[in-house]
Amino acid sequence: MTNSSRIAIDAMGGDEGLAVMLAGVARARRRFEDMRFILVGDEAAIAAGLKDHPNLSAQSEIVHAPDVIGSSEKPSQALRRAKTTSMGIAIDMVKQGRAAACVSSGNTGALMAMSKLSLRMIPGIDRPALAGLMPSLGANDTVVLDLGANTECDSRNLIQFAVMGAAYARTTLELARPRVALLNIGSEDQKGTETIRDAATALRAATHLPLDFTGFIEGDKLSRGDVDVIVCDGFSGNIALKTAEGTARFVADLLKRAFRSSTRSKIGFLISRPATELLRHHLDPNNHNGAVFLGLNGLVVKSHGGANEIGVCTAIAAAAKMVRDDLTRRIAEDLGDFEKKAA
Structure with a gap:
């Protein structure tokens, strides 16, 4: 198993709760048999939820996160709690190279701020x-x-x-x-x-x-x-x-x-x-x-907060395709070509 086949999931983000997130990941697991998942959030709650998805359980790793970013929380507040939240830890999995992408249905502003601070920008962007x-x-x-x-x-x-x-x-x-x-x-x-x-x-x-x-x-x-x-x-x-x-x-x-x-x-x-x-x-x-x-040095996908399990699966599928096609590298190469010609 390589890190390029792992996607980190902010399991606690989203309006519909943990059950819908896990159902969406399980659906994606059936669609992408070679994909593995890092489920970030309340370890006990995730473990209990995985009992309904034995096929997903065998292909997933749980990483405990004691805190969750609220839907109305300001990005500045969220940044101060990044290291203890499911969103912040899921993004950090990408920074560490343990996952090729992160998917979250959580607070968009917080996700943007955390991703930018943690992963930084592609040079030239x-x-x-x-x-x-x-x-x-x-x-x-x-x-x-x-x-x-x-x-x-x-x-x-x-x-x-x-x-x-x-x-x-x-x-x-x-x-x-x-x-x-x-x-x-x-x-x-x-x-x-x-x-x-x-x-x-x-x-x-x-x-x-x-x-x-x-x-x-x-x-x-x-x-x-x-x-x-x-x-x-x-x-x-x-x-x-x-x-x-x-x-x-x-x-x-x-x-x-x-x-x-x-x-x-x-x-x-x-x-x-x-x-x-x-x-x-x-x-x-x-x-x-x-x-x-x-534009980031890593892939972060935002799923709609109200997405159902089909929507969560669709977001994960989008992340998997971008990982497969090495989107970050393509962007860096295209931008480099543009700046060379424009110079």
Whole structure:
């Protein structure tokens, strides 16, 4: 067993509790037979929970953590308790080389602060970015970053996000040359802030990179599938993500209400059920779960706090794929190539 096949799990993070986390890890264990797990948290509680998952128990190591980071805890407070918390110890497993990646459903701000302090940045990267997948009408999901790690960004940050996002898309979506666009208030070259326009100028000139920069994209086209990577500052990205998730729930609830409105509608639902099930599956955030902090010297994946066992498994699968394809190395190489040409 090598450390490259181990993933550290913050077993105590998440809104749904330890049982859901263990069920998600057990599901991932069945999917990735060569994967091993370090389960970090209350040792007695984890050991008791593993009785329901004997197959997982045989392939896991428990590391005790006496404390847990609260969902509303400030990052500054969390940093002071990093060494005793399940989140902090799970991240430290990556720093020590005992695990190839860390997955947590805990407090996003605390996870970001701890990861940045413990793992540090890849040389040449100024700030980490939170990247995730958004469902689209295209053949693949769309990578969106930053989703909230940086509320304000300059053009250099956006360029680095584009390079990192393209490397992520090449790994996760298996695309040779991902199509990359900057989120803007219009598609015309003169639209947007000077920061966005400067970033676009630099990306258009970077023809040596393994990506195709397509220019600007507007918010109403986020899910069209016209591009593979959408780059923005964390303030805009977080609003876009939450808006998309809220719209998906709105559509699902509206359909439920419509189908329950009359006997005729209920019959129509039975006839159209295969299509509505496909829609539900496509819009379910658990099937797109797992955002990664790009730019760190190590892989840290953020699972949604309210994820069910399918969502937890999806986040772990994303981490496993990034480990397999050595995403951190790819980002460092792509950024190095960009800076050499730009010098």
